[in-house]
């Protein structure tokens with residue numbers, strides 16, 4: 001290595017600064033800067049950039065996966081999806097194609113949004129590959145509306161589309177607390193496929209029991225996808241988001257639950273709805289970056305998680 005290479009950072013915005021070639025990588029990051037259906041404050045299109053920057057300016061050690069470090073994981077940050085502002089279906093189609101290749105190559109897919117609609121594209125890739133997943137969602141919202149103001153592929157209806165298109169078998173929501181009656185009725189009518197826990201449930205039952213209930217509900221699933229909507233966490237910890245809702249989860253509770261449910265069935269993770277335009281001192285981006293790092297470290301080092309190649 002020449003001094004020219006040694007004294008320069010080739011890609012200062014690569015996630016966690018640990019860029020490895022795609023062929024070697026066990027984890028692949030893709031940014032999805034799309035926020036065209038945001039119903040309140042737009043700006044999550046700037047999430048990928050902001051989360052990456054934050055990831056480069058925090059310590060790289062794990063919290064639950066303690067004494068492990070993100071640079072021990074072979075990560076390739078492939079940059080951002082070429083999204084089409086205003087064209088949700090084409091954007092989702094592109095994400096689905098890109099995700100298919102990543103998953104097919106046996107790598108953990110990590111998508112950074114962008115709005116929650118992007119989950120549809122990643123999950124569709126799994127369904128297309130015959131790997132229909134079950135999804136654990138951290139979210140303040142169900143996103144189970146039939147449509148939002150007449151539009152079907154809104155971030156407020158993404159989980160309804162996923163279920164109705166039969167892209168996922170089961171969904172567990174943790175942190176839901178903001179809904180329309182229509183959504184609760186839908187969730188209740190589909191109890192065989194939807195389990196939900198509000199922050200009150202989490203407080204009452206404790207994170208360990210929530211973890212046990214989640215694992216039990218997903219015990220028959222072959223593949224798992226985890227979607228972290230940052231607004232599942234209380235806005236006092238995560239103000240930088242487009243549709244904040246009070247009375248949310250604490251970051252530590254979320255990390256402990258994620259740590260409890262991850263196992264060798266994990267195929268993909270996303271982090272969505274981080275909006276740096278309405279953030280405060282980047283605390284939401286920092287939290288999002290740290291949660292992704294923690295999930296990646298748990299995936300790599302947890303004894304319950306075998307290597308992808310053994311799947």
Ligand SMILES: [Mn+2]
Pocket residue numbers: 116139140141229231232273
């Ligand atoms: Mn949400």
